[in-house]
Amino acid sequence: MKTRRLRLTIAYDGRPFAGWQIQDSVKPTVQGCLEAALQDLCGRRIDVQGSGRTDAGVHALGQVAHVDVPLLGGSLSRAERWAQAINVRLPEGVRVTASRAVAADFHARFWAIGKTYRYRIWNAPWLHPLELGRAWHVPYALDRARLRAAAEILLGRHDFAHFAANRGAGFEPRSTVRTLRRIKVGGRAPLLTLEFEGDGFLYRMVRLLTGALVRVASGRDDLSWLRGTLARELRKNHHQAVADGLYLVRVQHARPDRSTTAASPLTRDEGDPGG
Amino acid sequence: MKTRRLRLTIAYDGRPFAGWQIQDSVKPTVQGCLEAALQDLCGRRIDVQGSGRTDAGVHALGQVAHVDVPLLGGSLSRAERWAQAINVRLPEGVRVTASRAVAADFHARFWAIGKTYRYRIWNAPWLHPLELGRAWHVPYALDRARLRAAAEILLGRHDFAHFAANRGAGFEPRSTVRTLRRIKVGGRAPLLTLEFEGDGFLYRMVRLLTGALVRVASGRDDLSWLRGTLARELRKNHHQAVADGLYLVRVQHARPDRSTTAASPLTRDEGDPGG
Numbered sequence: 001m002k003t004r005r006l007r008l009t010i011a012y013d014g015r016p017f018a019g020w021q022i023q024d025s026v027k028p029t030v031q032g033c034l035e036a037a038l039q040d041l042c043g044r045r046i047d048v049q050g051s052g053r054t055d056a057g058v059h060a061l062g063q064v065a066h067v068d069v070p071l072l073g074g075s076l077s078r079a080e081r082w083a084q085a086i087n088v089r090l091p092e093g094v095r096v097t098a099s100r101a102v103a104a105d106f107h108a109r110f111w112a113i114g115k116t117y118r119y120r121i122w123n124a125p126w127l128h129p130l131e132l133g134r135a136w137h138v139p140y141a142l143d144r145a146r147l148r149a150a151a152e153i154l155l156g157r158h159d160f161a162h163f164a165a166n167r168g169a170g171f172e173p174r175s176t177v178r179t180l181r182r183i184k185v186g187g188r189a190p191l192l193t194l195e196f197e198g199d200g201f202l203y204r205m206v207r208l209l210t211g212a213l214v215r216v217a218s219g220r221d222d223l224s225w226l227r228g229t230l231a232r233e234l235r236k237n238h239h240q241a242v243a244d245g246l247y248l249v250r251v252q253h254a255r256p257d258r259s260t261t262a263a264s265p266l267t268r269d270e271g272d273p274g275g
Numbered sequence: 276m277k278t279r280r281l282r283l284t285i286a287y288d289g290r291p292f293a294g295w296q297i298q299d300s301v302k303p304t305v306q307g308c309l310e311a312a313l314q315d316l317c318g319r320r321i322d323v324q325g326s327g328r329t330d331a332g333v334h335a336l337g338q339v340a341h342v343d344v345p346l347l348g349g350s351l352s353r354a355e356r357w358a359q360a361i362n363v364r365l366p367e368g369v370r371v372t373a374s375r376a377v378a379a380d381f382h383a384r385f386w387a388i389g390k391t392y393r394y395r396i397w398n399a400p401w402l403h404p405l406e407l408g409r410a411w412h413v414p415y416a417l418d419r420a421r422l423r424a425a426a427e428i429l430l431g432r433h434d435f436a437h438f439a440a441n442r443g444a445g446f447e448p449r450s451t452v453r454t455l456r457r458i459k460v461g462g463r464a465p466l467l468t469l470e471f472e473g474d475g476f477l478y479r480m481v482r483l484l485t486g487a488l489v490r491v492a493s494g495r496d497d498l499s500w501l502r503g504t505l506a507r508e509l510r511k512n513h514h515q516a517v518a519d520g521l522y523l524v525r526v527q528h529a530r531p532d533r534s535t536t537a538a539s540p541l542t543r544d545e546g547d548p549g550g
Contacts (some may be wrong), residue, residue, distance in 0.1 A: 013404040059405060087401050095401045126362050126370045129288040130334060134405070 057243030164202035211239035312364035332518030439477035486514035
C-alpha cells in the first residue's frame with residue numbers, strides 16, 4: 001500500500017503515562033496511545049517513531065515523531081488535517097499540535113540535530129499546590145550567581161559520561177560526547193527555570209545536570225567538584241532531579257521537507273531519552 | 276482560653292476539593308482540611324472563616340481566612356510560623372502561603388474591600404494537555420477587540436442581578452449592586468486571560484461575566500445584548516464559563532492589623548463565592 005511520511009509535533013502531560021515508549025505497564029504510554037489512535041483511524045497498525053524516549057512523569061511541549069500513513073482522500077489528503085483526526089482518538093493528556101508532510105527518508109530520531117529541555121524548580125519553603133507534578137520542589141536556598149557559574153562549566157563539547165545513567169547492557173551509547181550549546185537560567189522567584197539546548201542528551205542527562213547544578217547552587221558542592229566530575233577525575237554524579245519538573249520543549253531537524261543522507265549525526269542513533 | 280486572631284493566605288488547586296465550604300461530599304473541602312489541620316495542631320476545634328466560598332474546581336492563589344488560635348509557646352509564639360505548622364498537616368493540594376497577627380475584630384469576610392479573580396481561556400482547536408483542569412477550552416475564534424469593547428460596558432457600578440446565579444431561598448443577597456473596578460484582558464495567544472477586580476462578586480458572577488464576554492467576542496451575541504442584559508431589559512445571562520479556568524487571585528482588606536468598625540461594607544455580608 002502506498003504511504004507518505006508525516007512529521008508530528010506532540011504535547012503531553014507526563015503524569016498519566018508510563019513514559020513515551022510502549023511497554024508492559026498499568027499506565028498507558030504516549031507512543032501506545034498514538035499507535036492505537038492511528039490504528040483506529042487507518043484500520044491497520046502504524047509504527048510511531050519518536051525523536052527519543054521520555055521517562056514516566058516527564059512532560060513534552062514539542063516532542064516529534066514520524067509515521068507512514070496511507071494516502072487517504074477527503075480532508076486527510078491534506079497533511080495538516082491529520083493532527084485533528086488523531087486528536088479526537090487520543091486521551092486528553094496527549095495532543096498532536098501539528099502534522100506536516102516530510103521526505104520519505106526523514107527520521108525523527110536520526111535527523112534530529114538539536115533538542116531543548118526545560119527544567120522547572122519551585123524554590124520556596126512549600127510547593128505551590130498548582131505546581132504539583134509540574135516542578136521540582138527545592139525548599140533550601142539556591143544562589144543564582146553560583147548556579148550561573150556552574151552552568152558555564154558545563155557549556156560546550158564534553159564527554160558527559162559522568163552525567164548519564166546506565167540503561168543496561170546493549171543500550172550503552174557508542175559515544176558519550178555531547179555539545180551543550182546553551183543553558184539559560186530564568187524564571188521569576190520562587191520559580192527557577194533551566195533551559196538546556198544541545199545536539200543530544202544521554203540517558204537522564206538533563207536530570208543529572210540539574211541535580212548537579214542544584215548541589216552547587218545550594219552550596220552543598222562547589223565548582224571544583226563539578227569540574228572534577230565533568231573531567232571524570234571524581235565519581236559519577238548521582239544527584240538526579242525528579243521527573244516532574246522536566247519538559248521536552250522542542251526537537252530541531254535538518255530540513256525535514258528535503259531528503260538528505262548527510263543529516264544523521266551517528267552519535268545520536270541510540271535514542272535520546274534526556275529524562 | 277486566651278486566643279489571638281490570625282489572617283491566613285491560602286493557595287489551592289480546586290480539582291481535588293468539593294469547593295471551599297465544609298459539606299457532606301465524597302471529596303474533601305478546603306475549609307475542612309484547614310480545620311482538621313488546626314485541630315491536630317491545637318488539640319481542639321478551631322473555626323476557619325474564609326473571605327467567601329469558592330465552588331468545586333475553582334482554584335485560589337490568595338484566598339484569605341481568619342482563625343482564633345490559642346497562645347502557644349515556642350516557635351508558634353510568632354504568628355508567621357503558623358503557616359508552616361499548618362502546612363505539614365495539610366494535603367498537598369492546599370497550602371497556607373502566609374500567616375500574620377491581626378486585630379481581634381478583623382473579619383476575613385466583612386472586612387474585605389476588594390477581590391481579584393483571574394479567568395484563563397485556552398483559545399485553540401485543542402486544549403493543551405498541560406492546561407487540563409486549569410483553563411476553559413474555547414475552540415472557536417474570539418475577537419479581542421470585541422472582548423475589550425464588551426468589558427468596557429461592564430466596568431463601574433451596576434446592578435449585576437442578571438449576572439448572578441440563584442443560590443436558593445435564604446441565601447439571596449440584600450443588594451446585587453457591585454462595582455467592577457477593572458477588567459484586564461491579557462495572555463499570549465492561544466492563552467487569553469481576564470482579570471476582574473471589584474468590591475465584591477455575586478454567586479457565580481465571574482463565570483457568568485466571562486461566559487457573556489466570550490459570547491460577544493465570538494460574535495454569537497452583540498454589545499446591545501450585553502447592554503440590555505446588564506440593564507435587566509433582557510433575560511438573565513445563563514452562559515457560564517466552567518469552574519476549571521477560575522482563580523481567586525487576592526482579597527484586599529482595610530488595615531487588617533488595626534481594629535476598626537467602619538470597614539465593613541454591608542452589601543457583602545452574604546458571602547462572596549464569586550465562582
